[in-house]
Amino acid sequence: VMAADTPGFIVNRVARPFYLEALRIVGEGLAGIDEVDAAMRGVGFRMGPFELIDAIGADVNLAVTESVAAAFAGEARYRPHPLQRALVEAGRLGRKTGAGFYDYAADGSPGAPWAGLRTRRAVPGARVTADQISTRIVATIVNEAASAVEAGVATPDAIDTAMRLGTNYPLGPLAWGDRIGLGAVVGTLDALHAAAPDSGYRVVPLL
DSSP, X not given: OOOOSOTTTTHHHHTHHHHHHHHHHHHTTSSOHHHHHXXXXXXXXXXXXXXXXXXXXXXXXXXXXXXXXXXXXXOGGGOOOHHHHHHHHTTOOBGGGTBSSEEEOTTSOEEEEOTTOOOOOOOTTOOOOHHHHHHHHHHHHHHHHHHHHHTTSSOHHHHHHHHXXXXXXXXXXXXXHHHHOHHHHHHHHHHHHHHOTTSSOOOOTTO
């Protein structure tokens, strides 16, 4: 596909929320690592975000996130999450080191999530369901894809093609937004923005 010469091009830009929103959910104590991964597999992703970070390498994932964030002057929605750095500083780089967000056996099979991961204690009753997890993550991906269209990075069809064939997303994010209903996507983002105004949830005007 054709893409403008911009930070992250298509895939590394539009895929950021898949990781970062998952990290925020876990960091806020709203769900466990394995719960988030299961929720995203439940809507068609072949791997959850934490499984994928472990496959890519936590150091590589952090480096890409830092690179994109720096290119956008540290804009909130691209900012690396402390849990990414915590993993790298602990030497838990994923499958290649035998430990990442999950522990791995000698044969590479995944075990339990990292018991030493420190997250914020959630408000009692604030845990989220699998549907709420996937709704939140998909909405932020749709928003980022719309941002890339608005910025002239690529056409909607090019972005959807890149994300389906380059990252094996079950649907292109913009087609997914149409399927969900853009009103629902905007409603999810508005609620997140109201709860955390400085966290990069502002709806892209194009939506």
